[in-house]
Amino acid sequence: MNEEKKHRLRRSMLFLSCQRPGLIQDPYVYGPDSLLLDLEDAVAENQKDAARHTLFRALRQIDYRGVERVVRINGLDTPHWREDIRASVAGGCDAIRIAKTESADDVLRVEAAVKAAEREFGRQDTLLMAAVESARGVLNLPDICRASSRLFGVALSGGDYTKDLQTTLSKSGVELAGARQLMVIAARAAGIQCFDTVYPDLEDAEGFRREVENARQMGFDGKSLINPRQIPVVHQVFTPSRKEIAYAQKVVREIEEKRAAGIGVFTVDGKMIDIAFYPGAKRTLALARAAGVYPADGGLD
Amino acid sequence: MNITKSAIAGTLESSDAQVTVCPGTDGIQLTLSSPVLRPYGERIRQVVLETLRALEVDQAEVTVVDRGALDCTLRARVTAAVYRSMDRFENIPWGGLDP
Known part of the structure; x- marks a missing residue:
C-alpha cells in the first residue's frame, strides 16, 4: 500500500452527487483536498445505474488535477454496492467510502470486492474509508479502524447516527460528543485519520466555524462538506497558523x-x-x- | 448489440444531455438538438456515434437533446440508455467501455 497516498492531507472532503454531471465535471476549481463522489443518498433509487455510468466516464476522462477522488458507494444492505465498486475501480478512483459501516466484517467484505475488481480491471492500491452511522458502528470503532491496511480513515455521519440514537442534530452537538471522542481515540490508536460529520446549515457561518474549530481541537483531521463555500473556512482552521x-x-x-x-x-x-x-x-x-x-x-x- | 426496446437516460439540466434510444432497422438514425449545434454539432455527433460503435449498436433510432454536456457526459448518457434498453444494470463490461 502506498503510505504517502494513505496519509495525505485531507482537511476538506466535498460531497457531490454523481446523478448530476454538471456537479462532478470541474469541482477541483474549488480546491478541496478530496472529493466524495456520491452514488448513495444523493442519487435517486431509479438513477443508480446512470450515476455509475456518469461516474465511470468522469473518472476516466476528467483531469481532477491531483484532488483525491473518493467514491461513496451504496450500503452493503442494498443490491448496488458491488457494481458501484466495479465501476469505481474500473474508472480508477483513489478510494471507496463505505456507507453505514457497522463492523470490521463490513470493511473486509468491501476490501474483498475491491481486490476482485482490481484483478478484473488491472488496478491496484485502491484505498478505503469507513463511514460510521449507527450506535453499533460507533461501539465497533476500535475493530473497524484496524480492519484493513487499506483503510485510511473513518468518518462520522451525524444525521443517520442521531436517528439511531433516537434524537436529532443540535447546534451544540452534545448528542455527537461521545461518538466524536471515541472516533478520534480509535483512529489515533490504529494510526489512521478521522473526519467530522457535515454541517447542514449553510446559512449559519458562525456556527459552522465554531464546529470546525471544535473538530480540530478534538483531534479530527478534517471534515465532510456539502458546499464548496465551506472549504476556505475548513482550510483556514485546519492549517497551522x-x-x-x-x-x-x-x-x-x-x-x-x-x-x-x-x-x-x-x-x-x-x-x-x-x-x-x-x-x-x-x-x-x-x-x-x-x-x-x-x-x-x-x-x- | 440490438436495441430491443426504447430507453432514456439523462436530463435537460445544464451540462447534461438526454439520450433516447429506440429499436431501428435502418442503421443509426441520429436526431440532435443543442444550443451549441453550430460550433459543436459535428463533435457531439461524432462522440455519440463513436460510443454506439464501441457498444456494437448498429441499428437504432437515437435522439440527443444536448444541454452543453462534456464528451464524458454524452458517452455516459448514451451508454446508460443502451444498457437500460437491455435491462442490464449489473456486470457492465466497464473495462471495455473506453473511450
Whole structure:
C-alpha cells in the first residue's frame, strides 16, 4: 500500500452527487483536498445505474488535477454496492467510502470486492474509508479502524447516527460528543485519520466555524462538506497558523539541541518542554508542509 | 448489440444531455438538438456515434437533446440508455467501455 497516498492531507472532503454531471465535471476549481463522489443518498433509487455510468466516464476522462477522488458507494444492505465498486475501480478512483459501516466484517467484505475488481480491471492500491452511522458502528470503532491496511480513515455521519440514537442534530452537538471522542481515540490508536460529520446549515457561518474549530481541537483531521463555500473556512482552521508553525519550529530545534547537550527539561517561550512535545511539533510542521504554508527546507525563521 | 426496446437516460439540466434510444432497422438514425449545434454539432455527433460503435449498436433510432454536456457526459448518457434498453444494470463490461 502506498503510505504517502494513505496519509495525505485531507482537511476538506466535498460531497457531490454523481446523478448530476454538471456537479462532478470541474469541482477541483474549488480546491478541496478530496472529493466524495456520491452514488448513495444523493442519487435517486431509479438513477443508480446512470450515476455509475456518469461516474465511470468522469473518472476516466476528467483531469481532477491531483484532488483525491473518493467514491461513496451504496450500503452493503442494498443490491448496488458491488457494481458501484466495479465501476469505481474500473474508472480508477483513489478510494471507496463505505456507507453505514457497522463492523470490521463490513470493511473486509468491501476490501474483498475491491481486490476482485482490481484483478478484473488491472488496478491496484485502491484505498478505503469507513463511514460510521449507527450506535453499533460507533461501539465497533476500535475493530473497524484496524480492519484493513487499506483503510485510511473513518468518518462520522451525524444525521443517520442521531436517528439511531433516537434524537436529532443540535447546534451544540452534545448528542455527537461521545461518538466524536471515541472516533478520534480509535483512529489515533490504529494510526489512521478521522473526519467530522457535515454541517447542514449553510446559512449559519458562525456556527459552522465554531464546529470546525471544535473538530480540530478534538483531534479530527478534517471534515465532510456539502458546499464548496465551506472549504476556505475548513482550510483556514485546519492549517497551522504562522504563530503555531514558528513555535513548532522552535520546539523541534530546542529539543534537538538540548538532547545533544544532555538536557531533558527546559522552557520555550516560558512553557515547559520535554521530549514528549517532539512528535506534536513535528506533526504541526508536516501538516503545514502538506498544506503548502511551510517550505520543505523549513525556511520560515 | 440490438436495441430491443426504447430507453432514456439523462436530463435537460445544464451540462447534461438526454439520450433516447429506440429499436431501428435502418442503421443509426441520429436526431440532435443543442444550443451549441453550430460550433459543436459535428463533435457531439461524432462522440455519440463513436460510443454506439464501441457498444456494437448498429441499428437504432437515437435522439440527443444536448444541454452543453462534456464528451464524458454524452458517452455516459448514451451508454446508460443502451444498457437500460437491455435491462442490464449489473456486470457492465466497464473495462471495455473506453473511450
